[in-house]
Amino acid sequence: MSIGETITRKRKALGMTQKELAEKLSVSFQAVSKWETDASHPDVELLTALAEVLGTTVDALVGYRSPILADYEERYQTSEYYWGIEPNRLCYDILRLRPPVKPYKVLDIGCGEGKDAVFLARNGYRVSAIDIAENGLEKGRILAERCSTRVDFFKADISDYRLTEKYDIILSSGVFHFLRPDIREEVTDNLKKYTNDGGLHALNVFVSKPYLKRSGEKKGNRYEWKSGELFTYYHDWHMHRIDEELFDCNSGGIPHQHCMDIMVAEKKVK
Numbered sequence: 093m094s095i096g097e098t099i100t101r102k103r104k105a106l107g108m109t110q111k112e113l114a115e116k117l118s119v120s121f122q123a124v125s126k127w128e129t130d131a132s133h134p135d136v137e138l139l140t141a142l143a144e145v146l147g148t149t150v151d152a153l154v155g156y157r158s159p160i161l162a163d164y165e166e167r168y169q170t171s172e173y174y175w176g177i178e179p180n181r182l183c184y185d186i187l188r189l190r191p192p193v194k195p196y197k198v199l200d201i202g203c204g205e206g207k208d209a210v211f212l213a214r215n216g217y218r219v220s221a222i223d224i225a226e227n228g229l230e231k232g233r234i235l236a237e238r239c240s241t242r243v244d245f246f247k248a249d250i251s252d253y254r255l256t257e258k259y260d261i262i263l264s265s266g267v268f269h270f271l272r273p274d275i276r277e278e279v280t281d282n283l284k285k286y287t288n289d290g291g292l293h294a295l296n297v298f299v300s301k302p303y304l305k306r307s308g309e310k311k312g313n314r315y316e317w318k319s320g321e322l323f324t325y326y327h328d329w330h331m332h333r334i335d336e337e338l339f340d341c342n343s344g345g346i347p348h349q350h351c352m353d354i355m356v357a358e359k360k361v362k
């Protein structure tokens with residue numbers, strides 16, 4: 093899709109006229125009209141404001157898909173569920189430690205096709221779930237509908253999405269290795285700050301091991317963590333579970349192993 097087509101689609105979805113969009117950006121409506129027919133393109137300095145007004149990102153406007161996004165979108169293309177529909181064990185930790193005696197607010201970060209988010213919603217939690225892959229989110233919505241439950245699925249990138257409202261439980265499985273090392277502390281601080289007292293974080297992360305092949309390397313924007321690193325960010329929380337697990341994987345058709353640090357931590361009541 094061209095940039096002009098994207099602008100038109102997003103503008104119309106917001107019920108905005110060309111004139112209204114032009115006013116918000118302090119440009120003429122003829123300029124907007126030219127962008128939309130691809131007769132000209134918005135200036136680079138305008139792109140951030142344009143993306144913001146249209147409720148999207150500059151990447152989406154210019155049609156850029158990161159290799160990670162392309163990879164997951166491809167995996168989620170079929171009607172089958174790439175990760176299956178069985179919930180992760182972390183969901184059972186959540187059920188055990190915070191049974192849904194009230195509708196606890198949960199955020200699933202990097203929810204994929206939504207199996208964990210839907211499982212928790214079916215069990216009475218009030219669940220929101222984010223991912224960068226729109227087709228994964230759409231499959232999550234379908235799964236939720238099939239299970240007669242509701243999850244608020246929305247597109248967001250953990251690298252630049254910051255919480256502004258509080259949750260009781262944060263779940264993330266198989267995602268934190270997409271966080272660059274230089275922003276890990278800031279991201280975890282934000283997640284911790286926007287968790288209610290007594291709330292839980294149920295997380296896992298791939299860690300490097302010297303005996304595992306290609307361990308520790310940066311693999312196409314995947315950044316393994318150091319063993320134990322995740323736990324250090326939670327030194328001031330109560331640990332319910334700290335594990336390190338080695339497991340077999342066959343993704344890409346080549347048998348190999350991964351190591352994961354797994355943690356369930358509780359924010360202490362002040």
Ligand SMILES: C[S@@+](CC[C@H](N)C(=O)[O-])C[C@H]1O[C@@H](n2cnc3c(N)ncnc32)[C@H](O)[C@@H]1O
Nearest residue numbers: 164175202203204223224225249250265266270
């Ligand atoms: C290994 S899958 C795990 C999916 C799900 N948590 C599960 O266990 O079934 C990793 C997911 O992280 C998502 N992802 C990758 N980078 C992301 C980012 N920067 N922000 C949000 N999600 C991201 C991918 O689209 C993918 O769905």
